[in-house]
Amino acid sequence: MNKPLIIAMDFKDKQSANAFLTSFGNEKLFLKVGMELFYREGPALVEEWKVAGHQLFLDLKLHDIPNTVKAAARQLASLQVDLMTVHASGGIKMMEAAREGLASGANNNSPDCIAVTQLTSTSEQMMKNELAIDKSLQDTVIHYADNAKQAGLQGVVCSAHEAPYIKQHVSSDFACVTPGIRLSNNSADDQKRVVTPGEASERGSDAIVVGRSITRADNPYQQYNEIKKQWRNET
Numbered sequence: 001m002n003k004p005l006i007i008a009m010d011f012k013d014k015q016s017a018n019a020f021l022t023s024f025g026n027e028k029l030f031l032k033v034g035m036e037l038f039y040r041e042g043p044a045l046v047e048e049w050k051v052a053g054h055q056l057f058l059d060l061k062l063h064d065i066p067n068t069v070k071a072a073a074r075q076l077a078s079l080q081v082d083l084m085t086v087h088a089s090g091g092i093k094m095m096e097a098a099r100e101g102l103a104s105g106a107n108n109n110s111p112d113c114i115a116v117t118q119l120t121s122t123s124e125q126m127m128k129n130e131l132a133i134d135k136s137l138q139d140t141v142i143h144y145a146d147n148a149k150q151a152g153l154q155g156v157v158c159s160a161h162e163a164p165y166i167k168q169h170v171s172s173d174f175a176c177v178t179p180g181i182r183l184s185n186n187s188a189d190d191q192k193r194v195v196t197p198g199e200a201s202e203r204g205s206d207a208i209v210v211g212r213s214i215t216r217a218d219n220p221y222q223q224y225n226e227i228k229k230q231w232r233n234e235t
C-alpha cells in the first residue's frame, strides 16, 4: 500500500455524500463506504464511484457462519471494490470462507480482505468487563491478527497503537489499516484508541481511515490536505 488516506464516507445518502465530494473537484480519492451509506444506496453508488476513478473500500464487517460469509463475499467480489472487511472474531474458518468467496466471485482481481481485530471504540476495560476477554487488548489484537494471517487475509484493521506489535509478532508486511485518527485539537467522539496522523505514520500504519475530522471540517479539502501532509510527513 502506498500510504493511502482513506476517507470514511459516513453520510446518510448519496446526495449528501456527493455534496461533500464537490469540494475535491476531480481529485481521485480512496473512499470507504460503510453500512450507513451502503444500506441506503446499495451497489449502484459503489459502481458509480469506481467509474469516476476512485478507489473503494467497502466496509461491511461481515460476521456470520462460514457458509453465509462465503456467499456474501462472492456477491461483493463482483462489485470490484479494492478492499473489504470481516470481523476476526468470526474465527479462522469464517475468514478463509470470505477469502474463498471473494476469489470465486471476482472477474479479475479479487478485492483485498482485512479483518477487524478490536474496534477502536473498544477499551481494555470494556473488553474485560463487557466482552469477557481476559487477555490484554494488545495480546488479543495480535492473536486475532495472527488468525487473519493464517486464514490468508491481506491484513487487519486495528488502532495504530497496535501496529508495531503486529509488524513484530505477525509479519512486517501484514497490512495495518488504522482508523481512530484525530488531529490533536479534535474531539475523540466515540473512539477510545486514537492517534494523530503523524503518530500513525511513526507507528507503521499502512493506511489511515479518517471520517469526521474531514467530513465535519469547515473546509474539508483543506483539512484532507493537512491530514495527508502530516500522515506522509510532508512538512
Ligand SMILES: O=C(O)c1cc(=O)[nH]c(=O)n1[C@@H]1O[C@H](COP(=O)(O)O)[C@@H](O)[C@H]1O
Residues within 6 Å of the ligand: 008, 009, 010, 034, 059, 085, 116, 118, 119, 120, 121, 157, 158, 179, 180, 181, 189, 191, 209, 210, 211, 212, 213
Ligand atoms: O472498519 C473500520 O473501518 C473501523 C474499524 C474500527 O475499529 N474503528 C473504526 O472507526 N472504523 C471505521 O472508521 C471510521 C472512523 O470514523 P471517524 O471516527 O469519524 O474518523 C468509521 O467509518 C468506522 O466505521
